[in-house]
Amino acid sequence: KAGVTQTPRYLIKTRGQQVTLSCSPISGHRSVSWYQQTPGQGLQFLFEYFSETQRNKGNFPGRFSGRQFSNSRSEMNVSTLELGDSALYLCASSLSGGQGDEQFFGPGTRLTVL
Amino acid sequence: KQEVTQIPAALSVPEGENLVLNCSFTDSAIYNLQWFRQDPGKGLTSLLLIQSSQREQTSGRLNASLDKSSGRSTLYIAASQPGDSATYLCAAPLLTSGTYKYIFGTGTRLKVLA
Numbered sequence: 001k002a003g004v005t006q007t008p009r010y011l012i013k014t015r016g017q018q019v020t021l022s023c024s025p026i027s028g029h030r031s032v033s034w035y036q037q038t039p040g041q042g043l044q045f046l047f048e049y050f051s052e053t054q055r056n057k058g059n060f061p062g063r064f065s066g067r068q069f070s071n072s073r074s075e076m077n078v079s080t081l082e083l084g085d086s087a088l089y090l091c092a093s094s095l096s097g098g099q100g101d102e103q104f105f106g107p108g109t110r111l112t113v114l
Numbered sequence: 115k116q117e118v119t120q121i122p123a124a125l126s127v128p129e130g131e132n133l134v135l136n137c138s139f140t141d142s143a144i145y146n147l148q149w150f151r152q153d154p155g156k157g158l159t160s161l162l163l164i165q166s167s168q169r170e171q172t173s174g175r176l177n178a179s180l181d182k183s184s185g186r187s188t189l190y191i192a193a194s195q196p197g198d199s200a201t202y203l204c205a206a207p208l209l210t211s212g213t214y215k216y217i218f219g220t221g222t223r224l225k226v227l228a
Contacts, residue, residue, distance in 0.1 A: 004157075006157075033216065035218075042218060042219075042220045042221070043203070043205075043218040045215045056213050056215060058215065088155070090157055090158065092158075092216075098145075099145035099146065099207040099214050100145050100146050100165060100166075102146075102148060102160060102163045103148060103160065103216065104160060105150070105157040105158040105160070106157050107156060108155075108156065108157045110155070
């Protein structure tokens, strides 16, 4: 069974631009969560999608948005990029996103904002 | 505020040593706790998932325990090897602002010396 895949693996953008990251969950998994990882803040929860609906949201500004498609693939969009958005963005999939589910992570997308 | 804390932040041991990594959490009513491994610049690899009804989980040289009453989990690594060098993270779904979110510890950076 293929694992969680994320594309692209690396991105370099400039301030003010926008970016879209993609995540394909493990086959059969319907929940996709997104996280931002920085050296200073560690791993922080962005949002979770289940059945094409945002079910949970962390404390990030509205510039961070996402969506999920009917095949459970998810995209995350960051508009008006700031230097502080430079980070490793990780997505995780689980069967239903329930509290007892095991989470499986993708390799991440390394975003650098210049 | 719901928190997950990991001590120590960094650990350096000679090859062959047995070692224990600690994880503390603020909510004794957790559903589960998951241990991950992260190599530099990479995604997270799930090591062990302990459900709230379990006290221990084992996989090869790894053993994780969970004590909900004291809010602690430990990851025991037997006969450490240089290939075990990585950052180890624990995470648990904790009730935050009315919903459950996966909260991660800041990690323990382990270096096993040959």
